[in-house]
Amino acid sequence: MFSDRPLLGFGQGAFTYVYPAFHQPDAARLASIYAHNYYLEFLSENGLPAFIFWGWAVLARLRGIKGLKKYALIAVLAHSFADFGLAVPANFFIFCYLLAEPGEAPAPVSGAASLKTLAAAALAILMAAHLSGVVLRKAALDRAQESVVKACAAGDYSKAEDLLREASEKEPENPLIPQMLGQVLLRAGLEKKDRPTLFRAAVSLERALSLNPYDAASYRDLGKLYSAAGERGMAESLLKRKREVFRWER
Numbered sequence: 001m002f003s004d005r006p007l008l009g010f011g012q013g014a015f016t017y018v019y020p021a022f023h024q025p026d027a028a029r030l031a032s033i034y035a036h037n038y039y040l041e042f043l044s045e046n047g048l049p050a051f052i053f054w055g056w057a058v059l060a061r062l063r064g065i066k067g068l069k070k071y072a073l074i075a076v077l078a079h080s081f082a083d084f085g086l087a088v089p090a091n092f093f094i095f096c097y098l099l100a101e102p103g104e105a106p107a108p109v110s111g112a113a114s115l116k117t118l119a120a121a122a123l124a125i126l127m128a129a130h131l132s133g134v135v136l137r138k139a140a141l142d143r144a145q146e147s148v149v150k151a152c153a154a155g156d157y158s159k160a161e162d163l164l165r166e167a168s169e170k171e172p173e174n175p176l177i178p179q180m181l182g183q184v185l186l187r188a189g190l191e192k193k194d195r196p197t198l199f200r201a202a203v204s205l206e207r208a209l210s211l212n213p214y215d216a217a218s219y220r221d222l223g224k225l226y227s228a229a230g231e232r233g234m235a236e237s238l239l240k241r242k243r244e245v246f247r248w249e250r
Helices: 015-021 038-046 050-060 068-077 091-099 111-153 157-170 178-194 195-211 216-228 232-245
Strands: none
Touching: 015 038, 038 050, 038 195, 050 068, 050 091, 111 157, 111 178, 157 178, 178 195, 178 216, 195 216, 216 232
């Protein structure tokens, strides 16, 4: 992943979505939210310049820390070679707090320093507000997903579709929503043998792939859909597109 985009990476948090295109053939059925090496994950998501800056900032601050806290932070950094602890936001924020926390009472600040402090506090508030929004949206999507599962279990595919379309209006760029909608419509279309429903499923799954071209589940479901609909040409075209993305299928 890093060698494909060494400068900018695939974007923070993209490992989960992009990894299936790069894993080994014998691991084709495995999925991972994080890499078990935080540094490789950071490089693949953010690129080399960001990694160098982040590493410089951490090491520069670490040099000014003394005592047990310094060795505890070093232990966290060493452990990250074999785990993803720092990829978990809560762990990362605690690590940053311990890294930035002064070891002794700070000296009185000047007017310019107090302005910097206010600016840093404002930035922290903005980041907290943004993260709160992310958490709230994730919670809302989880609730919608639970309702969709219940609706599908009861055979009420129309309700499931309505729930997902409502979620899509709130988060139009979230690739998971059209993926789930495509799965619901595919299931409904296959059960009812209804081509218009299958067509809507194809539209949703193609939308999911346009948002995340590394979405293995949508490729799988689209392949199933085109095969069921007898669209051999579309199935072959899809397989060709998939092989262009998924290296282990080349």
